Amino acid sequence: MRREQAIAAVGRRDWQAAYDLYAGLSDRTADDTQRLAESAWWLGRMDESIRIYADAYRQHLESGSKSGAARSALLLAISCRLVGEAAQGDGWLGRCARLLDTMPEGAEHGYALYLRIAALMGSDPDAALESSRRMQDLGRRFADPTLVCLGVYYEGRSSIKQGRVRDGLALLDEAMLSALSDELAPMWAGAIYCGLMDACHELRDLRRAFEWTEATRRWCEPLPLTSLYPGICRVHRAQVLQTRGDWKQAEEEALGACRDMVGVDVWAVADAHYEIGEVRRLRGDLAGAETAYTQANEFGRDPQPGLALLRLAQGRVEAATASIAAALAPEGGSRLGRAPLHAAQSEIALAAGDLALAEASAQEVADTAVAFESAGLGAEGNRCRGAVLLAQGRAVEAMALLRMAFNTWQELDAPYDAARTRLLIAAAYLALGDADAATREKSAAEACFARLGVVATREGLPKGLTAREVEVVRLVAAGDSNRAIAEKLVLSEKTVARHVSNIFGKVGATSRSGVTAFAYDNGLMGTNTHG
Template identity: 90%
Template sequence: MTREQAARAAGRRDWQAAYDLYAALGRRTADDTERLAESAWWLGRMDEAIRLYADAYRQHLAAGNDRGAARSSLLLAISNRLVGEAAQSEGWLGRCSRLLEAVPEGVEHGYALYLRIAALMGSDLDAAVESARRMQDLGRRFADPTLACLGVYYEGRARIKQARVREGLALLDEAMVAALSDQLAPLWAGAIYCGLMDACHELRDLRRAFEWTEATRRWCEPLPLTSLYPGICRVHRAQVLQTRGEWRQAEEEAQGACRDMVGVDVWAVADAHYEIGELRRLRGDLAGAETAYNEAHEFGRDPQPGLALLRLAQGRIEAATASIAAALAPAGGSRLERAPLHAAQTEIALAAGDVALAEASAQEVADAAVAFDSAGLGAEGNRCRGAVLLAQGRAVEAMGPLRMAFNTWQELDAPYDAARTRLLLADAYRALGDADAATRERSAAKACFARLGVVAARGGLPKGLTAREVEVVRLIAAGDSNRAIAEKLVLSQKTVARHVSNIFGKVGVTSRSGVTAFAYDSGLMGTNAHG
C-alpha cells in the first residue's frame, strides 16, 4: 500500500510526500530507488539524487535489467551535467550507450539521444533534426507521448537554428502545450520549457517569452523553490521583467535563483548572476555589475557582451574594444547567437570612432534579424543602423530606422530600449536643426530612465557624454584645434567635428570656451576618462 501511495504522491507532484513514502519502504526495488532519487531531485537534493540513481543503476545490473541500468545511467549523465561534472556526465552517457547496444530497440534508445542531440545543436543541425525525428518515431511506436513530444521540441529547436523560424516556433509551441498539460513526465516537460525560453531569448521574441513564462510559473507553483525548474523559471522571468522595465522584481527573481540553485544547476546560477550584472549595469551601478559578471564567470558563463559594455560605461574604450573583439574572435556560434555581440560592437566601435567597423557590425545584426524573422532583433538592427548613419553625418537617413526601432520597442513593451532610441532620435533632430523635437525626445528618455531607477554611475561621465567625447572635451580645453584632435585620436576631422557638435548640444554651450569652462567646472581635467 505504501508503494501505491508513493506513486500517487509523485503523480500529483507532491515530491516531499513521495520522498518520505519511498524512503519508508522496508525493501526497495531498483525502480523504487530510482523513484526515490527522482523525488530527491525535485526537492533540490542533487547530491543525494545522484547517489540514489547510482544505487538504482547497480540494483538494475544485479537483476540483469540492462534497460533499467541504461535509464539510470542517462539520469546520472543529466544530473552530473547540471552540477558541472562534465567528465562524469560523459562517462555515464557512454555507459548508457554501451548497455543499449545489447538490447532490442525501445524507448530507452530514444531518451538516450537527449544529450547527444544537445551536442549536435552546435555542430550538425541536419543530424540533430534526423535524431529528433527518430525520437518522435520511437515515441509513437512504443506509445510514449513524452518521448514523442521531446522529439518535436528538439526538431523545433534545430529548425530555428537553421533559420526556419516560423516552422521551428510552431513545433516548440506544440511541444509546450503538451508539456504544460500534465500528461508528460515532469522532468522532460521542464526540459522543453527551458529550451523554448532559450529560443525566445535568442530571438528576442518578447511576447512569446512573456506568455510562456507566465504559464510555466503557474506550472511550477506546487514545486519547491529549490528544485530545478522553478529556479530556471525565475531566471527566465528575470530576463522578461528586465525587458519590460520591472527591474526591482527582476533582480529579486535573479537573486532568488542564485540562492536556491547552488548545488542544483550550475548553469542557472551562472545565468542569474549575469542577469544581475545586466540590471546593475543598466542602472549605473558599475561596481555591482563588475561583481556580478565575475560571479557569472566563476560559475562557467562567458560574461559577454555585458562585460564589454561595462568597460564602455566605465570610459575604458580600448578595454571595451579588445573585450568585444575577443568575444567575437572564435568562429563558432550561429549568426543568431552572435547578433548580441555585434550589437555591442556597434556601440563600442562608434564610441571609439571606428565607423567602418560599427557599420559592418550593424549590418550583421540587421542580417540576423531578416534571416530569423525577429521583431526584437529587427528593432536592435534598426537602432544600430540609425546610430551608424548619425555617425556618418546622415541624419535624414537615420530618422527612418530610428523611428522604426522606437515603434517596435514600444509595441514590445521594452521601455529602456525605447528610451535609448529616443536619445539617438534627439541627436538626429538636433543635427537637422529641430531643437524643440530634440528636447522633447531627450526629456522623454530622461523621464523613462528616472522611472526605471537609472542613476549616474559612480565614476561615470557627466551630461551623457561618451568616453570619446570626454577625450575631445579635454583636448578642446587644452587648446587643440579640430585638426590637432583628429591627429592625436587618429580620427577624421569630420568625425571630430561631429563629436564637437554633440558636445555643444549635451553640455548646452555654443563655443569652445564654454566647453573649456565646463571641463574645469565638472572636474574632467582632473580625472581619467573612467573616473
C-alpha cells in the first residue's frame, strides 16, 4: 500500500510525500531506492540524492539489472556535474558506458547520448545532429516518448548551430509543448526548457524567451524553490526582466537563485551572479557590478563581456581593451556565443579610437545576425555599425542603421537598448545640423533612463575633465577643427591644441574619432552621464 502511495505521489509531483513514503519502506527495491534519490533531487537535497543514487546503482548491480545500474550511473554523472564535481561525474559516465557495452541495444543507450550530444554541440554540430536522430530512433523503437522528445530537442539545437534557425526553433517549440504537458519524465522536461532558453539567449529571441519562461514558471510553481528547475527558471526570468527594463525584479529573481541554488547547481548560481552584475552595471552601480562579476567568476562563469564593459564604464579604456581581447583570444566556441563579445569589442574599440577594429567587430555581429536570422542580434549589429559610421563622420549612413536598430528594440520591448540607440540618433542629428531633433531624441532617451533608474556613474565630470575640456570635447565630437573651436570659445589655437592634447591623455584616445566616441558613450553631448 505504501509503495502504491509513493508511486502516486511521484505521478502528481508531490516530491516531499514521495520522499517520505519511499524513505519509510522497509523492503526497498532498487527501483524504490532510485525513486527515493529522485525525490531527494527534486527537493534540492543534492548531496543526499547523489548518495542514494549510488545505493540504487549497487542494488541494481546486485539484482542483475544492468539497465537499471546504467540509468543510475548516468543520473549520477549529471548530478555530480551540477554540483561542480566534474571528475566524479566523468567516473560515473565511464561506468555507464562500460555497462552499456555489455548490453543489447535499448533505450538506455539513447539516454547515454545526452551528455555526449551536449559536448558535441559547440564543436561538431553535424555529429550532434546525427546523434540526436539516433536518440529519436531508439526512443521510437523502444516506445520511450521522453527519449524521442529529447532527440527532437537536440535536433533543434543542432539545427540552430548549423544556421537552420527556423527549422531548429520549430523543433524546440515542439519539444517544449511535450515537456510542459506532463507527457515526459519531469527531470528531462526541465532539461529541455533549460536548453531552449539557452538557445533563445544566444539568438536574443526575446519574445520566445518571455513566452516560454512564463509557461515554465507556471510548470515550476508546485515545486520547492530549492529544486533545480525553479532555480534555473528564476535565472532565465531575470534575464528576460533585465532586457524588458524591470531591473529591480530581475535582481530579486537572480538573488533568489543565488540563495536557493547553492549546493544544487553551481552553474545556475554562477549565471545568477553574472546577471546581477549586468543589472547593476546598466543601472550605474559599478562597485556592485564588480562584486557580482567576481562572484560569478568564483563559481566558474567567465564574467565576459560584462566585465570588459564595466571597465569601460569605469573609464579604464586600456583595461577594457585588454579584457575583451583576452576573452576573444581562444579559438573555437560557437559563432553565436562569440557575438556578444564582438559587440562589446566594437564599443570598446570606438572608445579607444580604433575604428578599424570597431568596424570589423561590428560587421561580425551583423553577419552573425544574418546567418542565424536573429532580430535581436540584428539590432545590436546595426547599433554597432551605426556608431562606427557616426565616428567616421558618415552621419547619413549611420542614421539609417540606427533607426533600424531603434525600431527593432522597440518591437522587442527592450527599452534600455532602445534608449542607448536613441542617444546615438541624437548625435547623428547633431552632426547633420538638426539641433532640435537631437534635443528631442536625447530628451526621450534621458526620460527612459530615469524611468529605468539609471544613476550617474561618476561624481562630477568623467575622467577628471575640466568644464572647459568638456566644451572642447563636445566641439571635437561635432566635427570642428582646432581653428573653429578657437573661434567659438574665443581662445588661441595653441590653447585649444593644448586642451585637445590633455583630453587625449585623460580619456585614453589616440584620435579625434576616439574622443567623439568617448563623448557619445559618456553622454557629454548633454549634461548627464549614464552607465
